[in-house]
Amino acid sequence: MTALTLTNVNKSFGKIHVLKDINIQIEEGEFAVFVGPSGCGKSTLLRVIAGLEDASSGEIQIGEDVVNLTPPSKRGIAMVFQSYALYPHLNVRKNMSLALKQEKQPKDVIEQRVAEASRMLDLEDYLDRYPSELSGGQRQRVAIGRAIVRHPKIFLFDEPLSNLDAALRMNTRIEIAGLHSQLAASMIYVTHDQTEAMTLADKIVVLRDGRVEQVGSPMELYNNPANQFVAGFLGSPAMNFFPAGVVGEGGNLTIGVRPEDLRLADDGALSVTVNHVEKLGGDTNVIAHAGDQRITARLFGQHDIAAGQQLQFGYDSARAYRFDDAGHRVR
Structure with missing residues (x-):
C-alpha cells in the first residue's frame, strides 16, 4: 500500500516559487530521505505534507485520503523537529503523553504507550x-x-540531528534506523547531510531549487546518478570533475571520477601536485590540483605522501562518468 503520494505539488510565497511540480510516491513502511543543499525546499515540502503550510496547487494523498484541506492534527502524522520543541515545565513522561491527553485517550492507553516508547528509546x-x-x-x-x-x-523528521555533536549524531542515527525496523513505519526524513541520507534511506529524493532531481535507493543514485548535480552531491569525499581535455579525451565533456576510483600509477592520465594529505589510519585522502582543477583521491591504507609532492593518478575509464555542458549524464 502507498503511504504518501504527491502529485504536481507547488508552493509559492508571493512571487517566490519554492516547490515546483513535485511528484513523489512513498510506500508503506518505507524510509524516505529528502536531501539537498540549504534553500532547496526540502523543509518546506515536509511542512506542506504535515499541513503546516498549504500547497499552492497539486494533490497530497496520505494512504487513500486526499488531505489538502485536512488540518495537521487529523492527517495521522507525527513530526520531530530540529529544535526538540519540548515543554520545559513538563517532565519527560508528561511531554511524551501530552498529545494523547489532548486527544482524550484513556489513561491506561496513555500509560501503556509511554511505557512502550520509553523502553524502545531507553x-x-x-x-x-x-x-x-x-x-x-x-x-x-x-x-x-x-x-x-x-x-x-x-x-x-526535520533535520533532527543538526544540534547534536558528531558522536551523538552517529549514535542517534543508529537508534532511528533501529526504530524504523522495530516499528515498520513509514518515515520521511529531511537532511542536508548526504551521509545521513545514504545510511538511513530505503529511498532518497534529491532536491535542488524546488525540483526533484532524482529518486532511487542510495546505491542506485550513487552508482547511476542522472546528472552532475546528483553525482557531486552524494559521496564523501565528493566526486571529482574535470574537462575531458585534461586526460586527453575529445569533446566538450566533463569527466567525473569518484575519489576511491583514483589509483596511484606511474603512467596515470592525471598529473597532480599535492596540496594537503588527510591521514585517517584506514584511509588516506590526498587533496591535489591539476592545473586549475582540484582533485581528491581516497587511497586505502596508509601512504607516505606529503604536500608539494608530484603524483600521477589513473582510473578505470569504465568507472568514469561523463556529462554534457548542461550537466546531464551522457554515459
Whole structure:
C-alpha cells in the first residue's frame, strides 16, 4: 500500500516559487530521505505534507485520503523537529503523553504507550526528569518518543540531528534506523547531510531549487546518478570533475571520477601536485590540483605522501562518468 503520494505539488510565497511540480510516491513502511543543499525546499515540502503550510496547487494523498484541506492534527502524522520543541515545565513522561491527553485517550492507553516508547528509546530512568536535566541526545529521544506514542501513519523528521555533536549524531542515527525496523513505519526524513541520507534511506529524493532531481535507493543514485548535480552531491569525499581535455579525451565533456576510483600509477592520465594529505589510519585522502582543477583521491591504507609532492593518478575509464555542458549524464 502507498503511504504518501504527491502529485504536481507547488508552493509559492508571493512571487517566490519554492516547490515546483513535485511528484513523489512513498510506500508503506518505507524510509524516505529528502536531501539537498540549504534553500532547496526540502523543509518546506515536509511542512506542506504535515499541513503546516498549504500547497499552492497539486494533490497530497496520505494512504487513500486526499488531505489538502485536512488540518495537521487529523492527517495521522507525527513530526520531530530540529529544535526538540519540548515543554520545559513538563517532565519527560508528561511531554511524551501530552498529545494523547489532548486527544482524550484513556489513561491506561496513555500509560501503556509511554511505557512502550520509553523502553524502545531507553528512557525509562528519565521519565521524571525535566528537559533541562537531559543531554541533547536524550532530549531528541524524548521528542522522538512523543511522536511514537501517537502511533502515526507517517513519521516526519526535520533535520533532527543538526544540534547534536558528531558522536551523538552517529549514535542517534543508529537508534532511528533501529526504530524504523522495530516499528515498520513509514518515515520521511529531511537532511542536508548526504551521509545521513545514504545510511538511513530505503529511498532518497534529491532536491535542488524546488525540483526533484532524482529518486532511487542510495546505491542506485550513487552508482547511476542522472546528472552532475546528483553525482557531486552524494559521496564523501565528493566526486571529482574535470574537462575531458585534461586526460586527453575529445569533446566538450566533463569527466567525473569518484575519489576511491583514483589509483596511484606511474603512467596515470592525471598529473597532480599535492596540496594537503588527510591521514585517517584506514584511509588516506590526498587533496591535489591539476592545473586549475582540484582533485581528491581516497587511497586505502596508509601512504607516505606529503604536500608539494608530484603524483600521477589513473582510473578505470569504465568507472568514469561523463556529462554534457548542461550537466546531464551522457554515459
